[in-house]
Every structure is written in structure tokens, then in C-alpha cells.
């Protein structure tokens with residue numbers, strides 16, 4: 128099928144490349160000319176395992192193009208994906224101005240024939256009908272308004288995780304389609320059939336991927352409810368970890384013990400320094416904001432947010448317990464990104480830890496496998512970025528493991544302990560082997576263990 132994806136951030140680019148890989152002809156559009164230039168030259172603007180390789184092969188096969196020309200993309204696509212950002216406004220409300228600009232642009236460029244317009248962006252409940260209105264508005268403003276234009280809007284929320292986005296796209300737990308229109312749903316089902324049949328999955332023998340067809344509002348709500356549930360689950364285990372710390376239990380053992388109950392499940396029970404990233408924080412706030420608009424107080428979601436706020440500072444609290452005064456001490460951060468296998472720093476817990484350590488007068492160094500000094504941004508200006516973990520450890524009064532990058536499992540901790548002023552490590556993700564670290568000469572401090 129002919130597809131146009133508008134917005135080439137994590138979601139847009141991964142969606143465009145993967146749809147092309149399963150056989151569709153895809154044009155990806157972005158209004159950032161620099162990004163388009165980079166992608167045209169075959170380079171991915173984001174770090175995402177496996178993405179560059181797929182991008183190259185699809186471009187070589189002639190099924191994937193990049194442009195900033197919206198008119199060309201709208202003309203090409205039978206299915207038009209809106210995949211632009213919906214960041215949080217200071218009120219917590221979702222900023223839908225980019226979605227609005229794209230919807231208007233689609234209206235201004237529709238040239239007859241039937242199109243399905245898909246909301247892939249995470250948008251407030253009710254946005255499906257709103258997008259239809261904006262498209263109609265764009266269409267009406269044209270002097271040459273074509274008569275035979277016909278379109279429907281479908282909500283198709285995205286559940287991929289950064290760092291495993293390609294894997295998640297080929298191995299989805301479900302595909303959600305929200306619309307009241309059978310023709311639009313049928314076209315979306317045809318588009319996704321190879322994924323439903325697990326033709327590109329790691330295990331093609333599994334039963335077909337469930338396709339959940341709902342009305343527009345319910346599909347939009349499914350996205351917010353999924354993220355809010357997962358964020359709450361992490362806040363729950365973090366609260367349990369804080370109690371474990373006080374009573375002398377080990378939260379990793381507790382998580383294993385409760386996770387075996389199939390009603391609970393073992394995923395998203397890793398206690399640590401809290402959830403961050405481009406989605407959980409903004410989506411939970413957006414859902415709270417929506418509820419407030421309807422005069423409903425979200426007590427549970429408010430608690431999930433406040434537990435998380437506090438949890439982000441737990442590493443600093445533990446540093447104070449170990450070192451007492453932080454002024455003038457050197458703290459080394461192992462990892463900066465909000466999770467491993469991504470270069471995304473949006474709402475990363477590291478940023479809050481850095482802000483607090485700066486306030487308390489500590490000197491901060493960091494090592495991250497993907498973040499370099501030259502690529503510094505996002506409030507990291509007071510941080511010295513080292514190029515390897517041993518240089519990071521040199522003269523530090525303590526280390527904090529912030530991101531659970533796999534390579535941190537096999538560092539030479541013996542050598543690192545020797546070059547530190549004081550070999551203390553706060554394992555902010557309960558990721559390392561305590562006995563291995565203690566044998567290497569470290570004083571190990573976990574979260575809730």
C-alpha cells in the first residue's frame with residue numbers, strides 16, 4: 128500500500144521504516160530540513176538498535192523516501208500517518224499544536240480520492256473528531272477545493288519502547304484501531320496483515336497478533352491507560368522498595384516473589400530511581416489534566432507522580448547518608464540517558480540528580496556509552512563527560528549507576544575501586560551483582576535491598 132508518515136521522530140521514523148520493510152511504499156515527511164537531508168543521505172537522526180540497517184535496505188529497494196514536501200506525501204499516501212510530537216505544556220496538558228499544523232496541512236493538500244488519516248501521535252481523548260474538523264477547515268480555505276475528497280480518521284496508538292522500537296514493531300502485543308468506519312478499519316487491517324500474521328516476528332509460530340477495534344475515544348484512552356498503569360506499577364514497586372529499605376527486606380526478591388503470580392506478572396517491577404523519558408511523565412500528566420477538565424480528581428495517578436518525584440532524589444539521599452557533606456565531593460554518574468539503548472535525554476532522571484547535586488555543591492562527572500561532551504545539551508553544562516568508566520571512577524568519592532546499560536555489567540570494577548577516593552557505588556537500578564562489587568572493593572548500596 129502507499130503510505131505517508133508525517134513527523135520522523137522515534138515513532139514516525141520507526142513506523143515508516145518498518146512499514147516499508149514489510150512491503151509498503153512509504154514517504155516520510157519532516158519539516159526539519161536538516162533532518163530530511165540527513166535521512167536522505169541514509170543516516171538515522173536517532174540511535175535505535177537495528178533501525179539504520181533496515182532504513183538502508185528499504186531505501187535501496189526503492190520503497191522508502193524522505194522529503195519535506197507535504198503536498199507530495201499527501202498525494203502519494205492512501206494512508207496518512209500523523210506522528211508528530213505532543214509534548215506537555217507547563218499545565219500538564221498535551222500541546223497539540225504540531226498535530227493541528229499537520230492536520231491543516233493535510234486538508235490544504237488533499238486532492239481527491241479516499242484517504243485514511245491516522246493519529247499515531249498520543250493525543251488527548253476526543254482528538255480524532257477534532258483532527259477531522261481541522262482537516263475540513265484546511266480543505267474549506269482552498270479556492271480550488273476539490274469535490275471528490277473523502278477521508279476518515281483512525282486512532283492507532285503506538286506502544287513501542289525506545290531502545291527496542293524495531294523489535295516491538297515486529298512483535299507487538301496488540302494493534303489498536305479506533306474508528307467508526309468499516310472501510311478505514313479494513314484498510315488498516317490490510318496494512319498491518321503481515322505483522323498480524325507474524326511474518327516478521329522473532330517467533331512466527333505464535334498465534335496471530337490480536338487486533339483491538341474500538342471507537343475513536345476508547346482507542347485514545349487505551350494509550351493513556353496503558354502508560355498510566357505501567358508508570359503506576361513502577362511507582363508501586365518503588366514504594367515497596369522504600370519500605371524494604373526500612374525493614375531490611377530485599378525488593379528484588381520481593382519483586383520476583385510477587386511477579387510469579389500471573390495476575391501481577393514479572394514485568395515493570397524493577398525498583399530504582401524512578402520513571403522518566405518522553406512518554407510516561409507527559410502522558411500521566413495529560414491524563415490527570417483531562418480528568419481535571421471533567422472535575423474528577425485522580426488520587427491514584429497523583430500518588431504515582433509524587434512517589435516518582437521523590438524517587439528521583441533517592442540516589443542523592445543515599446549519597447548524603449554515605450558521604451554526609453556533598454559540597455566539594457566528586458560524584459561520577461554511570462549513564463545519563465533515561466534508559467539503555469537510546470540517546471534520548473527527555474525527562475531523564477539523570478537531569479534531576481544533576482540539578483540537585485549542583486545545588487548541593489558537588490562536582491559531577493559522567494560516562495554514558497552514547498552521550499558525548501560534543502553532543503551535550505539538556506542542562507548538562509556543569510557535567511564533565513568522561514570517555515570511559517575507568518576515567519570516570521578516577522578520584523570520585525562515589526559512583527551512581529543511573530542507566531542500566533548492559534556494558535556496565537562487565538566493567539573492571541576492581542580497577543575502578545582502586546582509583547576512587549572512596550569506593551562507594553549507589554546502584555540506582557538494582558542492576559549490578561552486589562557480591563561481585565563487594566569483592567571488587569566497593570561499598571555497595573542498592574535501592575530497597
Ligand SMILES: NC(=O)c1ccc[n+]([C@@H]2O[C@H](COP(=O)([O-])OP(=O)(O)OC[C@H]3O[C@@H](n4cnc5c(N)ncnc54)[C@H](O)[C@@H]3O)[C@@H](O)[C@H]2O)c1
Nearest residue numbers: 134135136137138157158159210211212213225248249285
Ligand atoms: N518516543 C516514543 O517512544 C513514543 C512511543 C509511543 C508514542 N509516542 C507518541 O508519538 C508522538 C511522536 O513522538 P516522538 O517521540 O516520535 O516525537 P519527536 O518529538 O521525537 O519527533 C517529532 C517529529 O515531528 C516533526 N514535526 C513537527 N512538526 C511537523 C510538521 N508540521 N510537519 C512535519 N514534521 C513535523 C519534528 O521535526 C520531529 O522530527 C508523540 O505523540 C508521542 O507521545 C512516542
Ligand SMILES: O=c1ccn([C@@H]2O[C@H](COP(=O)(O)OP(=O)(O)O[C@H]3O[C@H](CO)[C@@H](O)[C@H](O)[C@H]3O)[C@@H](O)[C@H]2O)c(=O)[nH]1
Nearest residue numbers: 285286287288289361395396397401402403404406465466
Ligand atoms: O521496571 C521498570 C521498567 C521501567 N522503568 C523506567 O521507566 C521508564 C520508561 O521505560 P520504558 O517503558 O521501557 O520506556 P519508553 O520507551 O518510555 O516506553 C514507554 O512509553 C512509550 C511511549 O508512550 C510506550 O509506547 C511504551 O509502551 C512504554 O513502555 C524508564 O525511565 C525506565 O528506566 C523502571 O524504573 N522500572
